[in-house]
Amino acid sequence: MNILVIGGGGREHALAWKLSQSPRVKKLYCAPGNPGIASLAECVAINVTDNKSLGSFAKEHNIDLTVVGPELPLTNGIVDYFNELGLKIFGPNQMAAQIEGSKAFAKELMHKYGIPTAKSEVFTDANAAIRYIQEQGAPIVVKADGLAAGKGVVVAMTVEEATAAVEMIMLDKFFGNAGAQVVVEEYLRGEEASVLAFTDGITVKPMVAAQDHKRVFDGDQGPNTGGMGAYAPAPVVTPTLEKRVVTEILQPVIKAMQEEGRPYTGCLYAGLMITDTGPKVIEFNARFGDPETQVVLPLVASDLVDIMEACIEQRLKGIEVEWSNQAAVCIVLAAGGYPGEYRKGDTIHGISQAEEKGALVFHAGTAFNADEVVTNGGRVLGVTATGFSIELAIKKAYEAAGKIHFRDMHFRNDIACRALNRV
Template identity: 45%
Template sequence: MNILVIGSGGREHALVQKCRQSPQAERVIASPGNGGMAAEIDCYDVAVEDIDGLVKLAEEQSIGLVVVGPEVPLSLGLVDAMQDAGIPAYGPNRLGAQLESSKAFCKDFFARHSIPTAAYATFTEVAPALAYLQEHPAPIVIKASGLAAGKGVIMAETQDEAIAAVKDMLEGDAFGSSGQEIVIEETLYGEEASIHVVASGEDYLCLPPSQDHKRAGEGDTGLNTGGMGAYTPTSKMTPAMQAEIEEQVIRPTLAGLKADGIDYRGTLYAGVMLTETGVKVLEYNVRFGDPETQVLLPMLDADLVPILLASAKGQSLPKDITFKEGAAIVVVLAAGGYPGKYAKGNPITFPDELPEGAAIVHAGTKRSEDGTIMTAGGRVLGISGQAPTLQQAAEIAYSVCDQIEFEDKYLRRDIGYRELNRS
């Protein structure tokens, strides 16, 4: 069949690479794609927000499966539109996508279905939000309710920071319409983990636990980003914790969605905090994580396409899937200044050969007419390593990172440090 991958980041490049390995994939295309994808497949310049344009592209290219990468087209109802056109599309419909597109909706869903999470309140006006802060002083977390590309979370350590964050979002337009409603919630302490599930109604498959590194600076300091690196697996996630998450989080969530009249299909990605009192859900995403996808898919020892297609059609999923032994890590090479202002259009120099176990996934790149790959985003490349141990995987990835050059290249050199310090 012909497969269309929607999106332009590292997650989508990883999906393209995995789909191309499938015997069922006659042709894989992307829209809009990036420089790395354009060197491998046909890319079409249709924006992820152009729902009608994407449906038209799928019809013109005789697409048998659409794989939606980012959250924005999901929140705009792309899957609904594809289904109306008779084209199977992997991802939740508009109703299901509210779990990510509205943090207020998500937190209310948690409360309604008794899913463990941080105490919270939602606000659309400054005065009641500030009054709440007086009763619940910092440290506290302020979140823009809408989509903010992973950057709409302020972890306020002081009361002044909390007050400023509230005013910036509700009065100062810090995150545009995404910040017109905010969620204020208690700070949870522990270690985070990413739990990815492929769902088809109440049927689901769990992928291995992974851990993302959101902060821009080493030691998890600095501003929140879309993700500076990730690794899998994490030994912090014990089999007992995995069972607890499935029992207290995943199954009640899928049952709750069904009870609420939502036919949920696609990825359910739970960001969880492993606290001293048990697992608590920080938030849900409704698509594969970026950069977690770049370590999860290479570890999948199975054909991804029939799994995605079964989910898209609401059919039963395989009882289990096989994953490779060992570990995988991805390090993001970013443009200097990210997640703030950064330059674009700088040429990138790549190594002639890659060591065994290494791979390069493009995120914010574009390909010029002469074939030159240039920077085109904040997160430019994802460099992954796969090996029997995380230490070996990290050595592979960082050896490639050091051979890639572009102006103002920035990376964290401590990806996986918690796990490496445990081993």
């Protein structure tokens, strides 16, 4: 098979790495890819939102399966376009991808079908949103409605902080059109977890639960980021709780999407808060999470190509998804200043030394400068290690991360600390 992966970040590097292990893969391409992916696939310089060029490339190169990494191509209708061309593609169509493309839509869907989530209101007027915040008090959560690269959520501990968030999103238009409306919702107390699932629109098969670390500094301090690290499995999601997630959240939302005329196939990401009364949805994403993918895929023992084809062909029920009994930990190495302004173009040293330690080094924000790999994003690398215990995986990941350096590099030192506490 010839396979095309769309995207160029750490998630796409992990997808390309896993897909490359399939004996069915003859040739792997990635658009646009990155220096890490270039060791596995032929990288082609096509923008992820250029449906026409991607479709032409897939036709010309006899692509048998296309796998979409980021959310933007999905909300831009890449799946619909490929389907029109008769090309096999893994991911939800444009209407189904609205579950991530619009937080207001996702909230209305959950409220309509009784899927557990935080109480919320949607606002198109900043003053109305601020009045509501003053009535409700803090802590409270303010979310830009549209896509904001994982940074459109403010968990405000004071009314003043929440008011400033509304002004930033709606009046200052910090996220552009993504902030034309905001969702203001109650603050949920508990522990977060991410449960990704394969689905063919009817059957749902959950992946190993993971936990992301959103805040930039140790101890969950500082602003939210796209994710500073992750680990799997997350012990907060016990076998009993996983059954509840499937029966109370994943299966109902897939059925709801079917009833709404938006059948959903691909990977569904449920960002959850595990509260005293059970799991509640914080958000849905229409694709693999980042950096959760970097810890979940190394634990998949089955052929990923087989699973994806079964999702597309609506025969997932007959596929057994097998899992390793190991744990995985990913440490994100970030550029100085991230998630604010950061510099690009700094030389990265020590990647091969980290890999010699047995780690997988997934490139998230890198580029080539002549024959050197340099920084080209806020989240630069994801250093992932596996082990037969969470302690061993943590130790291996940090040992490997310690071999890499670039100017003003920073990372969290407490990834997977909650798992250690539970152990």
